Amino acid sequence: MGIHGLNSNQFAEMAKAALADEVQKGAIGKATDLIRDRRGEAVEQLDDWDDLRERARAIKAHTLAKLDHYLMHFVSNAEKRGVVVHWAEDADQACKIIADLIDEVCGDPNAPADSDDLLARPIVKAKSMVTEEIGLNHLLEGRGLRPVETDLGEWIQQLAGEPPSHIIVPAIHKTQQQIAELFAEQVGSDASASAEELTAIARRILRKEFADAAVGISGVNFAIAETGSFLVLENEGNIRLTTSLPQTHIAVMGIEKLLPRLSDLDVFLRLLPRSGTGQQLTTYQSIITGLTSKVHGELNGGGEGPAAVHVVMVDHGRSDILSDDLRRSSLQCIRCGACLNVCPVYKLIGGHAYGSVYPGPIGAVLTPQIAGVEEARPLPFASSLCGACKDVCPVKIDLPDLLLDLRKEAQEKGGSKIEKLGFGGWAWMMNGPWRYGLSIKLSRMIYPLGKRLSPFKKWGEGRELPIPAKKSFREQWKKRS
Amino acid sequence: MEKTVMNSEEKTGNSAQPDSSRDRILQNVCRQLSGVEVPPLPEEESRRLPQPADVNLLAAEFQSKAEGVSVVFFDDVHSATKGLQRVAVSNGADLPIAIDNVELFEGWGDREGLLACDAGLTTAQIGIAESGTMALIGDVEKHRLVSLVPPIHVALLKRENIVGTMSEALSMLHQDGLPSSLITFITGPSRTADIELQLVLGVHGPRELRVVLI
Structure with a gap:
């Protein structure tokens, strides 16, 4: 049960193409800033805005x-x-x-x-x-x-x-x-x-x-x-x-x-x-x-x-989404588009990259629920969880919470095996002082390779990996006593 | 999967075996909501403007808000229709039966004729001061096309029918429990901002809205 003619699972490629389109980025940036400011002025005219939303x-x-x-x-x-x-x-x-x-x-x-x-x-x-x-x-x-x-x-x-x-x-x-x-x-x-x-x-x-x-x-x-x-x-x-x-x-x-x-x-x-x-x-x-x-x-x-x-x-x-209190709240949406205009992700990539009729934060919440998480796996992750959408939503939908809930479902319903194994291993490593210590030592060895190893390569794009300290606090402490 | 579309008039009641889309949807809604706690519905509230409801104050507020969305005010219907040749009128009882030098045309019955009119003339039944909005009620007057199709809409509004808020207007519209088949709220002339958010008046509806307070 997909949404016709669109493919949210190609989000990464479509977002990349959108990011390269400077004309589109300019048009969307200018327009969303303008609507955001006009909204701000209109809201300030009322002294009971938050009561009204409630x-x-x-x-x-x-x-x-x-x-x-x-x-x-x-x-x-x-x-x-x-x-x-x-x-x-x-x-x-x-x-x-x-x-x-x-x-x-x-x-x-x-x-x-x-x-x-x-x-x-x-x-x-x-x-x-x-x-x-x-x-x-x-x-x-x-x-x-x-x-x-x-x-x-x-x-x-x-x-x-x-x-x-x-x-x-x-x-x-x-x-x-x-x-x-x-x-x-x-x-x-x-x-x-x-x-x-x-x-x-x-x-x-x-x-x-x-x-x-x-x-x-x-x-x-x-x-x-x-x-x-x-x-x-x-x-x-x-x-x-x-x-x-x-x-x-x-x-x-x-x-x-x-x-x-x-x-x-x-x-x-x-x-x-x-x-x-x-x-x-x-x-x-x-x-x-x-x-x-x-x-x-x-x-x-x-x-x-x-x-x-x-x-x-x-x-x-x-x-089908009425039984759960959080999920049901996404049906409160009145389609105002305010969450799009403040979303740092939407402002850069525009609507089409979502591959979904409803773009932006509300689209990332509605599409996986209507079409099924399998059909829109990347969308709940297409957010920095900054919370700007939640702040402007006129019916107070907790969009970041819904995105997290859907991320959980996406992972449960067949996230990649390597990822599961990786996080399982991570949890095991972090669950004991000796293992934690070992992980620090290992990270010092792996760090120079980090950006080249395939699972980290994608994650590391546009990011600086933290540089492990030459001697960790625990090691220094041990030496002192 | 083959599905039959039932006319809703044919299917009523809850059969144990859901056999129409209506029953299946409603049964799923009930099933999903079973055990869900229903939060209370907020009490109905009537919202009024803080200042006392003085006719002149309300009219002044109405005019200032309407002018803010490009409405033009005229002293009387003659000056509002000056220079126009053919004006479509709705069937309102309070409309003038003659205006100097203007051909009046019963616009609501004849679409072709309506398209050739310079303006449409209607009354408005309620004014809303806080936003400069007018409410046109379909059962009172066939305003639907006359107020929409010609490039200019001239509306007559009685000062005494101006209320403070949308809340007051809605409660007036619902007094007898049955709203008119069509209620149109109008705040300024037709507009669009779909091209780089540039404001353009008169995209599908009238590009000018002229109001005469009487």
């Missing part, structure tokens, strides 16, 4: 510990308002449900009827990490459908044929010049276009796609159990268009996205934009509760909103 953590912790209850509550309320709810155990099933829904709207691709016209129509997509996680675009394209990303950053990434490299700013690793060249190549615009001109080009091209689309696919930021509502938040307006213009809206959400009450949104709307972009509030939040037509008593509300709203609840390994 409250958010407590709400999420409670909800996850009673997830079955809140899931049932949400689903029954959403269904009452005319939403059709679907359940997907894994990525393949989620993709199949969505593709089948699209077929229902656009007609069966195998049918010889005059459905060609409909099938050529775009499927407009608003930025959604869970659809990246399940590899939706790949599957839809395989079925001859045309998913179109409409968030500007996601669209840039789609034109480039790359996955997003940051949770909030998908094209963070690209310079304006690179994006202008990409547009020139793909849509024939001027290769020296400004950010403003590039944005206008995107608006013009995507407006047409919105007008033609029969299906819109979005994610969900928060789902409210007591009302059956869900909230999506954005700056651009593409989510509003995606959820308003096409006749069918499909919202895809991980089962962990629930909040008990509508009033709980207040705390999360104070935390998420500040943590993500340093804004007090993003430009738009849409709270969608079922169908407009159910309220107005008319189909499609005279052009207002879709005629059908579907919610696809995706498990994809989430329910």
Whole structure:
């Protein structure tokens, strides 16, 4: 059960390549510093930031510990308002449900009827990490459908044929010049276009796609159990268009996205934009509760909103990590990306090197849990454990602790034999005064070879091995007495 | 592995033999959570601004916060629509039925017509002072496309409907237990910073947001 099309086990090679890319390093360094500073300023405006984080953590912790209850509550309320709810155990099933829904709207691709016209129509997509996680675009394209990303950053990434490299700013690793060249190549615009001109080009091209689309696919930021509502938040307006213009809206959400009450949104709307972009509030939040037509008593509300709203609840390994208190806390994540912007590892290598849809500290925690530790063995080790991520996390996830826990699992589940033997030997050596003394003597002999011996060679890159003293303290002490 | 996708309306209740994805997911959630201690849910809280809720103070705070995110204020709807040719209107009861030299167009029913409009005119039902945000309620007015598709959005907001905080707005929206099918919070014009974090207004939605306080 991997995450589509990516390989986290090649982390070392990909990180090395990323480190050599000076342009990318410059773009990511500049952008993450800027968001980090903006976040800092936005947080300082509030005098109760830590109370707010604690409250958010407590709400999420409670909800996850009673997830079955809140899931049932949400689903029954959403269904009452005319939403059709679907359940997907894994990525393949989620993709199949969505593709089948699209077929229902656009007609069966195998049918010889005059459905060609409909099938050529775009499927407009608003930025959604869970659809990246399940590899939706790949599957839809395989079925001859045309998913179109409409968030500007996601669209840039789609034109480039790359996955997003940051949770909030998908094209963070690209310079304006690179994006202008990409547009020139793909849509024939001027290769020296400004950010403003590039944005206008995107608006013009995507407006047409919105007008033609029969299906819109979005994610969900928060789902409210007591009302059956869900909230999506954005700056651009593409989510509003995606959820308003096409006749069918499909919202895809991980089962962990629930909040008990509508009033709980207040705390999360104070935390998420500040943590993500340093804004007090993003430009738009849409709270969608079922169908407009159910309220107005008319189909499609005279052009207002879709005629059908579907919610696809995706498990994809989430329910399996509910039993352990520490592991469960990683599901508190609200995808703000703050931990990426402060992570010394992410800032140098960017998102793609992780080989995972979710990069940075939270990716190094989520990916091994969702895809399995075997699929992402290097990721828990891709951290200096400095703790900056934990300090900025708006829902107080203990990321360093989770990384250590996953390192332990990675070692238990088949770490290398030589490594195990080495550490076994080390433990034995350290477990008695005579053996310890011997180890010091040996280290003096081995030291000159150390950097050349294969297990130490890799470790010793970029590091200075400690030089053993000519006479150890113990030996000097012995001589004195 | 072949899996059948059940329509959720067809499957309800807990069968001993889990036979749908819904049952399997819920049963696994229950199984994994059995024996897990449930920490308490924090009490609901109503957050208010520290200063007293004076209409003029709230309006001033609203205006200053909204101007901070590029909203432009006008004294009346005539000056807000001056120079515009075709303006789409939503179906709100409080909207003007005529504006000098402006062709008003019932925009919510006609997408093609809407695309040709210079601006969209709606009311906003609630203002939130602390962030300069407006809440538009779908059941009151079909604002969905009129406030989004044209390049300019003109919004009318009554001063008396400005509250202090998002917390107050959410509790008003939930008074009868059933929120409207669509609630849209709007704070400034559409924006993006996806290219080297450079701020550009009007990416997918309106590039200008004009507000008239009445």
